[in-house]
Amino acid sequence: MPRPLVDLLWRDSPLAPAGGSRGPRARHSTGDVVTRAITLADEGGLSAVTVRALAQSLEMTAMSVYTHVNSRDDLLVLMTDHAHALMTATPFGRSTWRTRVRRVADDNLALLCAHPWLLDVDDPRTALGPGTIAKYDHELRAFDGTSISDLHRDAALTLVLDFIRSSAARIVTKPVTGDFGELWTQSVERLACYLGDEFAIAQRVGRAAGESMGGPYQADRAWEFGLARVIAGLADLDGLGAAPGGG
Structure with missing residues (x-):
């Protein structure tokens, strides 16, 4: 079942609900996926950010990417919020x-x-x-x-x-x-x-x-x-x- 976007955005909050513990530990975190997507966008613009390109870059399957983000639109929101979080604030x-x-x-x-x-x-x-x-x-x-x-x-x-x-x-x-x-x-x-x-x-x-x-x-x-x-x-x-x- 897809995680609500709010939960994905606040995934690192101490108040975030705990994830399931079944199955092997994922090779990459949601943060890894978002960070790599930002790198792709910085290098080639948003057109370079596709689930296929992201999966290949991280050596994952497309289905594995979707376990971290519900859709490309949600991914863009996560990318934007992460960029805002890292922004220099004088x-x-x-x-x-x-x-x-x-x-x-x-x-x-x-x-x-x-x-x-x-x-x-x-x-x-x-x-x-x-x-x-x-x-x-x-x-x-x-x-x-x-x-x-x-x-x-x-x-x-x-x-x-x-x-x-x-x-x-x-x-x-x-x-x-x-x-x-x-x-x-x-x-x-x-x-x-x-x-x-x-x-x-x-x-x-x-x-x-x-x-x-x-x-x-x-x-x-x-x-x-x-x-x-x-x-x-x-x-x-x-x-x-x-x-x-x-x-």
């Missing part, structure tokens, strides 16, 4: 809430750069896991020392994490065309010939931005600008604007 210390939010953002960006496949996992069941709950608890504490309401604390963190996720998708994706900056330099004058006097604002602003960034988009600059705007926007919330770090 201590907050006595810093302001603005500095703490920036640390949350930087830590999450580092996590997504290390494990880009996390961007392809969108399963709300990850919220049930110990690693994800510990991550959530730590990140909510970025607003300690303020009088922000609990609902706004959750919403503010969600806003920050949503910004990180969307920005990380651009940062971790490598251009398939090579050095786009060189392509931009070579193409921008020819492009202007086709545009003529049309789209005057797009041409003026695009030219200024392109000359500054060496292309139509610079992920690092967009990250810094966007994060600063998110933090500035949060300061409008009741309980944050007048708090230390509220500006």
